[in-house]
Amino acid sequence: MKNNDQDASVEQRINDLITQAPVAISFLKGYELIIESANPHILELWDKQNDIIGKPLAAALSGAQGRAYVQLLREVYKNGHIQYGSETKVWLYRNGYRNLFYFDFVYKPVKDASSMVTGVMIVATEVTKQVVARQLLEDAEERLRLAIEATGIATWDLDMLNDIIITSPRLTEIFGLDPDEKVTHQQLRDMVHPDDKQTLLKAFEIAEKTSIYLYDARVVWADGSIRWIRTSGKLIFDDRHKPLRMLGTTHDITERKQDELMKNDFIAMASHELKTPLTSLKAYTQLLVVKAKKMGDAFFIGALEKSENQINKMTRLIHGFLDMSKIESGKLQLNATVFDVNLLTAEVVADSLPGAMEHDILFNAGAPVLITADKEKIAEVIGNLISNAVKYSAKGSTVTITTKTEGQQLRLSVKDQGIGLKQKDQQKIFQRFFRVDNERTRGLSGFGIGLYLSAEIIRMHHGKIAVESEEGKGAEFYFLLPLAVLPA
Known part of the structure; x- marks a missing residue:
């Protein structure tokens, strides 16, 4: 009697657990699938009440859909194999409204001690929130993909550990290949122009430090034609700072580059044509200065000297434009010598x-410092830094130039007491044509090429140029160059 009471108690606890379970559960007995238990959640799915318990499932669920459902469960009973239903659509009435919901189903045969199938257990878990969230994400990704494709930008995802790249069809088009063609990362790298392969390596070295991957390079199509591309990406690391993955975009900038080359050609031609008359004008001005000094006319001497300063300023500007066009066309040559x-x-x-x-202007010169570089170009850089410091600092303030050695490098700095730079402007100050735009700089002349040229010249010497500044507290521009290696 006691055992019977214990069995009844255990069975009641099991029924209570099934009833209170957060998922839909039912147990069907025998081939007829008699409904022995069904909690409220499964009854909601079936759109039935408690009165179906004890009845065959076929009698409880009518219609073609009900018959197909019964047939599926009888197959599970007969073959004894578990069946799964993933993200099954179910229309339910909740809160007075009929809506679509999603469920994962498990149909598990229940066996006795002799491994004979005695029934089927149904467990259904609602996954509506997960499905809807995934659908929203997929919809957003599709909209983003369409928007990106409309701009002509290609996307890619590079597995850094296995060197496997997943690309959008647009990327293969940019490389002159069929949109449906599958390509490897190595194939794409092999199509980069030989003269630009070093650019990719330097871009990756920077990405390892900053996680930002950015470069412009030429690719050579199969027909021999050359196209320009711009690639930008973000490098993702593991906990040990080992590169895991890189995500990025690539787009064709050939037309933009061609426009730039045409503009550079025009600037070079115009600058070259201006050099001759300026040279003559400077010569005549110098002759007039000599005559004015003989005559002792202080007014004319001052006016002519100011004119000569403006001619020198114009000459430097023209030389700057010529250098810029040479740099961007790869034609600037360095004449390296050893000098102090x-x-x-x-x-x-x-x-x-x-x-x-x-x-x-204060110059703190230390002991002689020998470097191997293009003397004329380094003089241009130093002049640009001094001119920049004077332009952006108040009258009567001090500009300090300092040279010293740091290890095997020269460090030359130009420090002013001027308006300084915001942090965001420090990231762009060496870009071509960039000028700080605020009320204190709008009245100052310039094209924004001096610092750009300086940065490019230092880069060509395998050096580094940078700025340290705080807004309103002046700026210190400096560059590093390797010291001369003299024979023992």
């Missing part, structure tokens, strides 16, 4: 004094 950078800096400071009469 302190002597060169002293010469540049002396040349800068006439244009900085209202500033104090």
Whole structure:
């Protein structure tokens, strides 16, 4: 009697657990699938009440859909194999409204101690929230994909561990291949112009430090034609800072590059044509200065010297445009020699004094520092940095030039007491034509090429150029160059 009571108690606890379970559960007994238990959740799915318990499932569920459902469960009973239903659509009335819901089903045969099938257990878990969330994400991804494709931009996903790349069809088009063609990462790299392969390596070295991958390069199509591409991406690391994955975009910038080359050709031609008349104008002005000094006419001497300063300024600007066109067309050649950078800096400071009469220019020269570089181009960089410091600092303030060695490198810095730079502007200050735009700079002349040219010249010397600044507290521009290696 006691055992019977215990069995009844256990059975009641099991029924209570099934009833209170957060998922839909039912147990069907025998081939006729008699409904022995069914909790409220499964009854909601079937749209039935408790009165179906004890009845065959076929009698409880009518219609073609009900018959197909019964047939499925009888197959499970007969073959003894578990069946799964994934994200099954079910229309239900909830809160007075009929809506579509999604469920994962498990149909599991129940066996006795002799492994004979005695019934089928149904477990259904609602997955509506997960399905709807995934559908929204897929819809957003599809909209993004269509928007990206409309701009002509290609997307890619690179597995850094296995060197496997997944690309959008647009990427193969940009490389002159069929949109449906499957390509490897190595195939794409092999199509990069030989002269630009080093650009990719440097871009990756920067990405390893900053996670930002960015470069412009040429690709050679199968027919021999050359196209320009711009690639940008983000490098993702593991906990040990080992590269795992890179996501990015690539787009064709050939037309933009061609426009730039045409513009550079025009600038070069115009600058070249201006050089001859300016040279003549400077020569005549110098002759007039000599005559004015003999005559002792202070007014004419001052006016002619100011005119000569403006001619020198125009000459430097023209040389800057010529250098820019040469740099961007890859035609700028360096004439490297060994020289003392302190002597060169002293010469540049002396040349800068006439244009900085209202500033104090201090040069802190240490011991002689020898470097191997293009003397004329390095002088241009130093002059640009001094001119920039004078332009953006108040009259009467001090500009300090310092040279020193750091390990096997020269460090030359130009520090001013001027308006300084915002952090966001420091990231762009060496870009071509970039100028800080605020109320304190709008009245100042310039094209925004001096610092760009300086950065490119230092880059060509395998050096580094940078700025340290705080808005309103001045700026310190500096560059690093390798010291000269002299024979033992």
